[in-house]
Amino acid sequence: MSKYIVVTGGVVSSIGKGITAASIGRILRSYGIDVTAIKIDPYLNWDSGTLNPYQHGEVFVTEDGMETDLDLGHYERFLDVELSGDSNITTGKVYSSVIDKERKGDYLGSCVQIIPHITDEIKSMIRKISSKSDADVVLVEIGGTVGDIESQPFLEAVRQLRNEEGHDNVMFVHVTYVPYLNAAGEFKTKPTQHSTKELRSTGIIPDMIICRSELSIDAPLKQKIAHFCDVERNAVINCPDVSSIYEVPLILSKENVGEYVLKRLKMESRQPDLKDWQKIVKSLKKEEPVVNIGIIGKYVELEDAYISIRESLKHAAANIGVKVHIDWINAGNSLDTNKLGGLDGLLIPGGFGERGISGKLEAVKYSIEQKVPLFGICLGMQCMVIEFARLNGFEDANSTEFDPETKNPVIDIMPEQIKVEYMGGTMRLGSYPCNVKTGTQAYEAYQKKSVDERHRHRFEFNNEYREILQEKGLIISGVSPNDLLVEMIELKDHPWFLGCQFHPEFKSRPNNAHPIFVSFMNASFENKKNKS
Template structure:
């Protein structure tokens, strides 16, 4: 397997502990290289045996991010897209489960000609195939690959072996290895300790991978003596030891990494032109985040509120809309079904997100009713849109038993029902309506106004839809169906007339929001919330 062209490959690994922010380091580097005029793509390799995170509970792995082409992926792909402003694809996420599935399919077909199937070369070859495809499908100058997990984990060993072998295919001159580690601070000793980093690097070196850059995470300043010590013991240039402190905003990190020279080190490593990056726009965006002129408080009423990562794209989308309107948006999370409805009065906006299953449905419906009846700006997403329809059917149309067939297959008022193409499907993974689909909006709708367009395309992840049997009845009673699939079959967006902002969509707008290009539905919602608190 030989690589064509001159693509450069950067592999980001983690050591000592998990959750060090490898994805943010990869995303920040991607942004800095893109600002230098290079084409960048980023991919994530996850060692778990699930084929994808699509069937996982959000409590296990955070939200499931959906790409334009319908891949259910790790939430880090959301960070990648938001930082480098590129739409990623199925080639940007790979799991051990997917690797194993492909190999077993080949073995069952007899593709290995009766040979023994082994980790080396078969598993590692499949991993390398994905590295190669990521570059070929995008034509990227840089392919940045984050390896999930922590060095020393059994699960990640095949991926480390694959990126070691990749030196043979791509050439060592076309590869850079970045290792992200923790520098713990011992309060009793009053100093940072480098030993965990040294051991982590030695473990990595023992697997045949020598890091070219070490990014150290610390809650305390890292002085030059510490960097020099790491340089000596880890056999790395002193300038290639980069510190990464905690930041108020994720979007500050590329600016910090630029000051510390991360992209400079990478360009020098590859002997590439180190163009001056254009970061003025990014800096202005961060400055808006840090110095808002206004503030308001909104609430997300959901099922998985104990884990912020379960709604990370929604959280980021709200912040994008806020700081682009010079507003600090404080976001509270209330567990559906476990809150006092009267407490909603203190919020300028209410959002009900997606989810699966009937737990907390009553609380979501109560929140939607409160928003509708009290003229509080409301945004419903996926299940949030479906429950807005159920609430309207129950409390406006008078169908007290109205619900979704997801929760009651025998209901007499199925205002939400299973999509036709989902009938008879038994497998859970990868079988929903996934990825980007077109939608046509009514000219005079709020949605069309905020989008500035009547033809849009948004990413979906659902099995159930609005039941068209009730379409005419809903519209006569005041819920407008303003967004439809081009063939008129699927209801995509609904709105309430004569309301400050009551918009609910079947798709997931949060997946397409960017820090410097917030999603129109979130911007419209926050604008309405600002007007609400200002009494306009």
């Protein structure tokens, strides 16, 4: 039977509940414990697919094609697992399921209510993941902040879960913020006290409090929090800001979080081994040489919009023994190509809509003319195709996403997408196979003739232009097994120019960097050395 660790948050949002939960999972993995994770999002959206990146950050895509919260990406990277779409529970999913059952008559004429019907559905979804994964421990992160009206049914559900599963099988971890007031010259614990009091008012008594802070807090302060919040002294854990999120498991391990969790959940004591993770952190903290990568996107004001790409670049840099510095370049404005001169490589990420396309096309042109390594992902690949076509006789080449009347639609909507009416969950989503052509940069990176990658798109390379663009120097290095979909493109006589229709960033791990990112980083490093 699985045991559960429920992670809640207090004081403010965005204090790192996801990283904290993932780090606890990483620590438990070091004990040889099988761990899976669930992210609960209290918003009414069914999934994250239609959320604005400015509001919610990146949309992460699972192997089975669910558009989820970005925290699932943290869980996959830290735990080195592949999670299903069921691991992201939303209010929309819960209420939709309950209404479906009500319409079918499953409740036998009962008046359908929050308690017990909604809370029972929440518990059922949590237990479903537990059953499917057969994990020893299931991490359950409840999004938002304690006190939010949206999260109340979920807090009630996990309170009931502890009663039903037993005290020894469900543990609560509360993540709070301990601010430091410069004017007073001291930390303030009142926000943590009030947050814990709010949680206790729901019937949940935290077993551990993890205190986020800008600086380290001392033992007397921990003792004060333990006293006022009624938790054991060794269950008050400090997690100050660090330079790398991958350090957090090591910090929590030093605070004996693993040992406390095993003791609290009555699990067999084992010998942890975080040596491999320590090596990963050391490699990620390398300071030189520095490779400068420019990301040309339209959501660059919020780095979380491209969080998996950012982390994948870090993984690749650590893999080859360099440090990556990222310049975030707004594609919404006309690019100042003079500023691109100091960059060793360029990356154009995915996205939707016409805004920022002109800047991305300018970056493609710059890469072709200056022989700078360029990596295009999803929409980035489509921009590479459009600009290449324009430079080779098709001045008005475009995508029908941006110009439905273009005379040369080198990028066009997928046939099965034409009649789609609803936006949510209707794209080409999830993992699909791709055949890799030998003798290409893609094959040199993968060293495989067939790979599986995750997708999220509606538009594709128009096969009507396939032959003529190949004649002009475009290389098609990856296709679907039936040869109908172009998955990867390259360019003759260019040091490194690769676009992929899929999203390789979703499968990169700190201990297993994605091969295309590694190849791109190597090419960018070579470009740096050639310039010096």
